[in-house]
Amino acid sequence: MEALVLGRPNAGKSLFLVNFAAYLGLKEIRVEVLDGEGRARHQRLSIELARRHLVSHTPYKTTALQTIHVDITTAKTAHRLTLTDTVGLTEEISGELVIRRAIAIALSRISQGPMVLHVVDASAVGYSAIETVSLVDDGIARYAGSISTYAILATKMDKESAKAGLERIRERFQGYPIIPISGITRRGFKDVKTFILRHWQ
Amino acid sequence: MPQSATPFNLQPDSVDRPISQDEVLHWLEAGRLSPDGALRHLIRLDSRTGPMAVGAGRKSAQPSPKERADAILRELDQLVGLSGVKLLVREIRAFIEVQQRRAEFHLSQESHMLHMVFQGAPGTGKTTVARLLGQLFEALGVLPKGHLVEVERADLVGEYIGHTAQKTRDVIKRALGGVMFVDEAYALARGGEKDFGKEAIDTMVKAMEDYRGEFLLILAGYPQEMAQFLATNPGLLSRFPIHLEFPDYSPPELVAIARAMTVQHQYHLSPDAEASLLAYMEEHARYWHTNAGNARMIRNLLERSIRRQAVRLADNLDHVTRQDLMLLTWSDIEGGL
Numbered sequence: 408m409e410a411l412v413l414g415r416p417n418a419g420k421s422l423f424l425v426n427f428a429a430y431l432g433l434k435e436i437r438v439e440v441l442d443g444e445g446r447a448r449h450q451r452l453s454i455e456l457a458r459r460h461l462v463s464h465t466p467y468k469t470t471a472l473q474t475i476h477v478d479i480t481t482a483k484t485a486h487r488l489t490l491t492d493t494v495g496l497t498e499e500i501s502g503e504l505v506i507r508r509a510i511a512i513a514l515s516r517i518s519q520g521p522m523v524l525h526v527v528d529a530s531a532v533g534y535s536a537i538e539t540v541s542l543v544d545d546g547i548a549r550y551a552g553s554i555s556t557y558a559i560l561a562t563k564m565d566k567e568s569a570k571a572g573l574e575r576i577r578e579r580f581q582g583y584p585i586i587p588i589s590g591i592t593r594r595g596f597k598d599v600k601t602f603i604l605r606h607w608q
Numbered sequence: 609m610p611q612s613a614t615p616f617n618l619q620p621d622s623v624d625r626p627i628s629q630d631e632v633l634h635w636l637e638a639g640r641l642s643p644d645g646a647l648r649h650l651i652r653l654d655s656r657t658g659p660m661a662v663g664a665g666r667k668s669a670q671p672s673p674k675e676r677a678d679a680i681l682r683e684l685d686q687l688v689g690l691s692g693v694k695l696l697v698r699e700i701r702a703f704i705e706v707q708q709r710r711a712e713f714h715l716s717q718e719s720h721m722l723h724m725v726f727q728g729a730p731g732t733g734k735t736t737v738a739r740l741l742g743q744l745f746e747a748l749g750v751l752p753k754g755h756l757v758e759v760e761r762a763d764l765v766g767e768y769i770g771h772t773a774q775k776t777r778d779v780i781k782r783a784l785g786g787v788m789f790v791d792e793a794y795a796l797a798r799g800g801e802k803d804f805g806k807e808a809i810d811t812m813v814k815a816m817e818d819y820r821g822e823f824l825l826i827l828a829g830y831p832q833e834m835a836q837f838l839a840t841n842p843g844l845l846s847r848f849p850i851h852l853e854f855p856d857y858s859p860p861e862l863v864a865i866a867r868a869m870t871v872q873h874q875y876h877l878s879p880d881a882e883a884s885l886l887a888y889m890e891e892h893a894r895y896w897h898t899n900a901g902n903a904r905m906i907r908n909l910l911e912r913s914i915r916r917q918a919v920r921l922a923d924n925l926d927h928v929t930r931q932d933l934m935l936l937t938w939s940d941i942e943g944g945l
């Protein structure tokens with residue numbers, strides 16, 4: 408089972424991914440980094456290192472697909488889950504070929520039918536004064552939402568403005584499953600796990 | 609002919625849309641598409657993402673696209689007058705369908721968005737026709753949503769440098785997949801070179817490139833002002849292949865509109881009221897033409913008449929018949945003129 412994590416730059420995809428893997432019991436993260444040329448490199452990182460390595464304050468830290476394999480163990484069986492982090496999707500055309508290529512790879516994955524976890528920064532939606540439409544979020548919801556098992560992870564719920572943001576997200580994306588989470592406090596991780604197991608294929 | 613150009617008069621630099629998912633990804637990588645644009649094209653090209661694919665379950669026995677287009681044209685036909693507009697909209701439909709058929713036979717096609725200029729006074733049906741065009745283009749598969757976003761200068765122009773571009777872009781984003789209708793568009797050129805209206809125009813022109821084929825832009829306004837506006841912005845003129853003229857309604861057309869509106873609200877005009885209204889409007893034709901709030905003035909007039917009728921009947925409510933309640937007489941109307 409593969410889950411593809413998609414969203415805009417800085418939405419909180421990578422932090423969710425690393426901390427969610429840790430929450431599922433992973434001690435060490437073996438990342439498989441697919442670089443712009445399509446070559447796979449393997450790295451072993453402690454959770455702490457992974458967090459530092461993968462999460463950033465600058466939007467484009469994640470320039471290639473980063474894949475983490477974790478086992479979710481339930482009473483009966485162990486399920487192998489592959490979580491794939493992606494580069495943030497923007498409304499601008501990037502001047503860098505690596506980034507454009509990474510985006511193309513990420514989008515091409517959607518049609519292959521993995522589960523899609525769409526990370527939206529609820530706090531950013533909450534404090535934006537005018538309701539600027541995010542065409543990227545619209546596009547992800549309409550595309551992945553109609554061809555994949557799909558959920559919106561409204562993240563950064565630990566922040567002040569996130570409550571208002573969550574309301575707007577609910578209004579905007581009616582009919583889609585929406586799970587409020589925080590990559591920091593781990594709020595909602597249980598719900599994400601339940602969602603993944605319920606849709607296991 | 610009311611229109612100054614036919615849809616066949618298209619720009620030569622028409623650019624195709626990507627025709628396969630692979631092509632979308634190549635364009636994305638080559639920097640020809642933004643990620644959100646790529647997503648919209650993927651949605652368009654994926655058979656699993658019909659317009660109804662998400663949310664509300666598909667209703668059975670949906671009318672076919674052709675049936676929907678026919679229904680929209682029937683609705684257009686019910687509008688009073690506007691024969692030139694009706695004719696051109698039929699031409700546009702035929703043109704689009706022929707282009708689509710040519711594509712099936714791998715013949716070259718003009719895939720340019722048919723941006724338009726609507727010339728006419730307020731109240732002559734421009735917004736109504738714009739809304740129907742959006743629905744028609746949606747039915748024909750030219751626009752994915754076909755909704756109408758109606759704006760004017762104040763919605764586009766901001767207070768400081770950069771603000772205007774942002775405001776205009778936000779409106780354009782809302783209009784993607786549908787129709788952006790700019791009423792009194794000439795007002796954007798009001799303040800001359802230094803005015804922020806210029807920035808709004810530039811932003812729209814850029815968006816017509818960036819979101820090629822993704823929305824329909826309609827600029828509307830009084831004929832003279834629009835002609836002058838386009839003359840002073842030659843770059844704009846060439847981007848709008850279709851011009852529709854909405855003439856002021858003639859007195860008989862205004863009476864026909866009044867008749868249709870009264871019926872819609874379950875009233876009717878007495879024969880005397882109709883005849884007198886026609887005579888009155890012919891007598892004051894100049895006023896009704898130039899001041900023509902046109903259809904809107906008719907609506908206001910009828911609203912006043914309905915209130916006057918109510919006053920007339922109020923004293924005698926126990927004895928009024930159904931017919932009395934529906935009838936608008938010339939005295940009801942005359943007092944509101």
Ligand SMILES: Nc1nc2c(ncn2[C@@H]2O[C@H](COP(=O)(O)OP(=O)(O)O)[C@@H](O)[C@H]2O)c(=O)[nH]1
Binds near residue numbers: 416421466469
């Ligand atoms: N307060 C808060 N900050 C978060 C959360 N998730 C991510 N961040 C911060 O948001 C920034 C971007 O996170 P990152 O995971 O790199 O985003 P990505 O670009 O989507 O991968 C970093 O500074 C994170 O520390 C969250 O749930 N709460």
Ligand SMILES: [Mg+2]
Binds near residue numbers: 420421461462493495
């Ligand atoms: Mg990242």
